[in-house]
Amino acid sequence: MEKRVVFRSSPLPYLLVLPQLAVTAVFFLWPASQALYQSLLIEDPFGLSTEFVWFENFENLFADPLYIGSFWTTAYFSAAVTALSLGLALLLAVMADRVVKGAMTYKTLLIWPYAVAPAIAGVLWLFLFNPSIGLVAYYLKIVGYNWNHVLNGGEAMLLVVIAAAWKQVSYNFLFFLAGLQAIPKSLIEAAAIDGAGPVRRFWTIVFPLLSPTTFFLLVVNLVYAFFDTFGIIHAVTKGGPGKATEILVYKVYSDGFVGLDLGGSAAQSVILMAIVVGLTVIQFRFIERRVHY
Amino acid sequence: MRLNRNAILLAAALSFAGSFAQPAAAATEIQFWHAFTGPLGEILAKQVEGFNASESDYQVVAVYKGNYSEALNAGVAAFRAKQQPHILQVFEVGTATMMAAKGAVNPVFEVMKAGGETFDPAVYLPTVTGYYTDLEGNMLSMPYNSSTPVLYYNKEAFQAAGLDPESPPKTWQEFGAALDALQASGSVCPFTTTWQSWVHLENFSAWHNVPFATQANGFGGLDTTLVFNGPTQVRHIQQLGDWARDGKFVYGGRRNESGARFNSGECAMLTESSAGYASIKAQTEFDFGVSSLPYWDDADGAPQNTIIGGASLWVLTGHPQEEYEGVAKFFSYLSSPEVQAEWHQQTGYLPITHAAYDLTKEQGFYEQNPGTETALIQMTAKAPTENSKGVRLGSFDQIRGIIDEELEAVWAGTKSAQEALDSAVERGNVLLRRFERANN
Numbered sequence: 204m205e206k207r208v209v210f211r212s213s214p215l216p217y218l219l220v221l222p223q224l225a226v227t228a229v230f231f232l233w234p235a236s237q238a239l240y241q242s243l244l245i246e247d248p249f250g251l252s253t254e255f256v257w258f259e260n261f262e263n264l265f266a267d268p269l270y271i272g273s274f275w276t277t278a279y280f281s282a283a284v285t286a287l288s289l290g291l292a293l294l295l296a297v298m299a300d301r302v303v304k305g306a307m308t309y310k311t312l313l314i315w316p317y318a319v320a321p322a323i324a325g326v327l328w329l330f331l332f333n334p335s336i337g338l339v340a341y342y343l344k345i346v347g348y349n350w351n352h353v354l355n356g357g358e359a360m361l362l363v364v365i366a367a368a369w370k371q372v373s374y375n376f377l378f379f380l381a382g383l384q385a386i387p388k389s390l391i392e393a394a395a396i397d398g399a400g401p402v403r404r405f406w407t408i409v410f411p412l413l414s415p416t417t418f419f420l421l422v423v424n425l426v427y428a429f430f431d432t433f434g435i436i437h438a439v440t441k442g443g444p445g446k447a448t449e450i451l452v453y454k455v456y457s458d459g460f461v462g463l464d465l466g467g468s469a470a471q472s473v474i475l476m477a478i479v480v481g482l483t484v485i486q487f488r489f490i491e492r493r494v495h496y
Numbered sequence: 497m498r499l500n501r502n503a504i505l506l507a508a509a510l511s512f513a514g515s516f517a518q519p520a521a522a523a524t525e526i527q528f529w530h531a532f533t534g535p536l537g538e539i540l541a542k543q544v545e546g547f548n549a550s551e552s553d554y555q556v557v558a559v560y561k562g563n564y565s566e567a568l569n570a571g572v573a574a575f576r577a578k579q580q581p582h583i584l585q586v587f588e589v590g591t592a593t594m595m596a597a598k599g600a601v602n603p604v605f606e607v608m609k610a611g612g613e614t615f616d617p618a619v620y621l622p623t624v625t626g627y628y629t630d631l632e633g634n635m636l637s638m639p640y641n642s643s644t645p646v647l648y649y650n651k652e653a654f655q656a657a658g659l660d661p662e663s664p665p666k667t668w669q670e671f672g673a674a675l676d677a678l679q680a681s682g683s684v685c686p687f688t689t690t691w692q693s694w695v696h697l698e699n700f701s702a703w704h705n706v707p708f709a710t711q712a713n714g715f716g717g718l719d720t721t722l723v724f725n726g727p728t729q730v731r732h733i734q735q736l737g738d739w740a741r742d743g744k745f746v747y748g749g750r751r752n753e754s755g756a757r758f759n760s761g762e763c764a765m766l767t768e769s770s771a772g773y774a775s776i777k778a779q780t781e782f783d784f785g786v787s788s789l790p791y792w793d794d795a796d797g798a799p800q801n802t803i804i805g806g807a808s809l810w811v812l813t814g815h816p817q818e819e820y821e822g823v824a825k826f827f828s829y830l831s832s833p834e835v836q837a838e839w840h841q842q843t844g845y846l847p848i849t850h851a852a853y854d855l856t857k858e859q860g861f862y863e864q865n866p867g868t869e870t871a872l873i874q875m876t877a878k879a880p881t882e883n884s885k886g887v888r889l890g891s892f893d894q895i896r897g898i899i900d901e902e903l904e905a906v907w908a909g910t911k912s913a914q915e916a917l918d919s920a921v922e923r924g925n926v927l928l929r930r931f932e933r934a935n936n
Contacts, residue, residue, distance in 0.1 A: 245930075245933060245934050246934060247596060247597060247934045247935045248572045248593060248597070249572060249575050249576065249597040249599070249600040250575075250576050251597060251598070251599045251600060252934070252935065252936070254933075254934075263930075269923075334748075335748065335753075335756065335757055335762070336756075353747065353748065353749055353753075354747060354904060354907055354908045355908070441750070443750070443900070443901065443904065444901070444904040444908070445901045445902075445904055445905055446901060457894070457897065458894070460565065460566075460569050461565050461893050461894055461897065462891050462893065462894035462927070463568075463569075463572065463593060463891070463893075464891065464894075464927075464930065464934075466934075467930075
C-alpha cells in the first residue's frame with residue numbers, strides 16, 4: 204500500500220506556480236485552442252470571409268492519399284533518426300567512458316554539435332552532399348556513385364536522417380555518459396570476477412541499468428524527430444524531391460504558410476498534437492513498466 | 497562578464513544613434529514591406545532614399561520581411577492583427593490571393609485618383625500591367641519587378657561543339673540538334689533550367705498560345721480549372737524527360753540553383769529569368785549570349801508572347817486617407833522614366849512604362865549590352881491573347897510546388913510526361929476548388 208503525505212492546503216504553492224501556469228497558458232493553451240478553433244473553419248488568408256465547417260478539414264485530410272503518405276514518411280523518418288542517434292550515442296558513450304587519457308577533450312568535441320542550430324546543421328550537410336559543389340558528392344562521383352539527392356528520394360531521406368541524427372547524437376551522448384557513470388563499478392567488477400566478458404557485461408548489466416536513461420531519451424528523440432527537425436528539412440530538401448521528405452510538421456508549414464490554407468493547416472497541427480500526446484501516453488503507460496529503476 | 501557589458505553598451509549606443517537617423521517626426525511615415533536583399537535590396541533602398549530626399553511631407557520606410565512567401569505571410573498576419581503596412585510587395589503567384597481579398601486591398605487606380613496624381617494606364621506596357629489588371633481594365637497593383645524567361649548560352653562551349661556562337665537555336669528542334677553537338681563535344685551538362693514550372697509550363701503555354709487553365713488562365717474568374725496537360729505541353733515535357741534520361745538536360749533544383757552551374761561553365765545552356773542577366777554577367781568568365789526562348793515551329797501560333805514573373809506592389813486598406821496620398825506620390829516617383837530606366841538597366845527587370853523603354857533605347861543601352869532587349873521583344877512582339885496575358889490562380893504557390901514534384905518524377909524517369917501532368921492537373925484542381933470556396 205502506498206503512503207501519501209497530505210499537506211494542508213494554503214494559497215502559497217498556487218501562487219508560486221502561477222508564473223509558470225501563466226507562461227503555459229499564454230504560449231501553449233491559448234495558441235492551441237486557437238488552432239483547435241481554426242481547424243473547424245475554411246477561411247481566406249486575410250480573415251475576410253469565414254465559413255464554419257465542423258470537421259470537413261479533417262475529412263479532407265484523411266481522404267487525401269498524400270497526407271496518409273506523409274504519415275508513413277514521418278514514421279520512417281523518426282524511427283530512423285531515433286535509432287541512428289541513440290545507437291551511435293550509446294556506442295560513443297561506452298567508448299568515451301573507457302578512455303582515460305584526454306577524456307575531457309573527446310567529451311567536449313562530442314558535445315559540440317548540439318550547440319548547432321538545426322538549420323545550420325542542415326546547411327552544413329547540404330554543402331557536403333550538394334550534387335554540384337559538395338565535397339562528399341564529389342568523392343562519391345570519383346568512386347563511381349552519382350549522388351543526386353535533388354532527384355533521388357531515397358538519397359534525400361538518407362541525407363536528412365543523417366543530418367538530424369548527427370545533431371542529436373551529442374545530447375544523447377551526454378545522458379548516456381552520465382547514466383554509465385552512475386552504474387556502480389562493484390557490479391561490473393563482480394561480473395568480471397565471475398568470468399563475464401565485456402560484451403556479456405554490457406548486455407546483462409550495463410544496458411538494463413541504463414534503461415531509464417534510454418527510455419527518457421527515446422521519448423525526447425521521438426519528439427525531436429517530429430518537431431525540431433523542421434529546420435533541417437527546410438534547409439536541405441524543402442520536403443522534396445516529390446514528397447520524399449515531407450514529414451507532418453513540414454506539411455503543416457507548407458500548407459499553412461506557403462499555401463495560406465489556414466483551416467487545413469490548423470487541422471493538421473491538431474492531429475499532430477494528438478499524435479504526440481498519444482505517443483507519450485503509450486510510452487509512459489506500457490514501455491515504462493519494463494524499465495528498471 | 498566585462499566584455500558582455502561592453503557589448504550591451506555598444507548596442508545601446510548604436511540603437512540610440514540609429515534613432516536619430518530616423519526621419520523627423522513631422523513627415524508622415526509610409527511603411528513599405530518588401531522581399532529584396534543583396535544588390536536588389538540596395539537598389540531598392542536607393543530608390544526609397546531618392547523619393548525621401550525629394551519629399552518633405554512623406555517618408556517611405558522600407559522594411560525587409562524575408563523571401564516572397566515570408567513577406568506575403570508577414571503582410572497577411574499583420575493585416576489580421578491590424579498592423580499592416582501601406583505597401584506590400586507580393587510575387588506574381590500571390591496575385592489571385594490579393595485580388596480575392598477585396599476588403600484588404602486598396603486598388604492602385606483608386607489610390608492614384610484619390611491621391612490627385614495624374615494617372616494614365618496607357619503609359620504602362622500592357623504585357624506587364626495586364627498581369628495585375630482586372631477585367632474592366634483597372635490596374636489593381638503597381639508592377640514593380642517584372643521579368644520573363646530567356647535562353648542564355650555559353651559561346652565558348654558553342655564554339656567547342658562546332659556550333660555558330662552567333663546563331664543560337666531558335667526552335668526546340670534546333671535546340672535538340674545543339675544538345676547533340678554539345679554532348680558529342682564532351683559537355684557533361686548541355687542544358688539546365690531554373691524555375692521549371694514558370695519557364696517550361698506557364699511561359700511555354702503562353703509562347704505556344706495554348707491555355708494553362710480555363711477562364712483565360714484564371715483571369716475570368718475563380719471557377720478556373722487547370723488544363724496544362726494538353727498535347728503541346730506533354731510533348732515538350734516528354735522531350736525534356738528524354739533529354740534528362742540521355743544526360744542532355746541536367747536538373748539542378750526548383751528555384752534558380754542551376755544558375756550557378758551555368759555561371760561556372762559546367763552547363764552550356766540555361767533558361768532563366770531576364771533578371772538573371774546582372775548576376776550572370778558578374779559571375780561568368782566566358783562570353784555568353786542571350787536569346788529568346790525556343791519554340792516548337794510546327795505548333796500553331798508559336799511564337800506568341802511570353803509572360804512575366806516577379807512582383808508588384810499592393811496597397812493595403814486601413815490607414816487614413818492622407819497617408820494614401822503619400823503612397824500615390826511614391827508610385828508616381830517609381831513610374832518616372834528616369835527611375836524606371838535605371839532600374840531596368842541595373843537589374844535586367846523590364847521597364848514598366850513605354851517612356852522608360854524609349855529612354856533606355858535613346859541612351860544606347862541595348863547596343864552596349866547585346867541581348868538585354870531580347871526579353872522586351874519577346875514580350876511585346878504580338879498582342880497578347882487569352883492564353884498569353886498571364887496566369888492568375890489561387891494557391892498558385894502550392895500548385896507550383898505540385899508541378900515541381902510531378903516534373904521531378906519525369907526527370908527521374910519514374911513517370912511519363914502524360915502521367916505526371918495529368919496528376920499535377922488533378923491535384924492542383926483540388927486546391928483551386930478549395931480556394932474558390934474560401935474566397936466566396
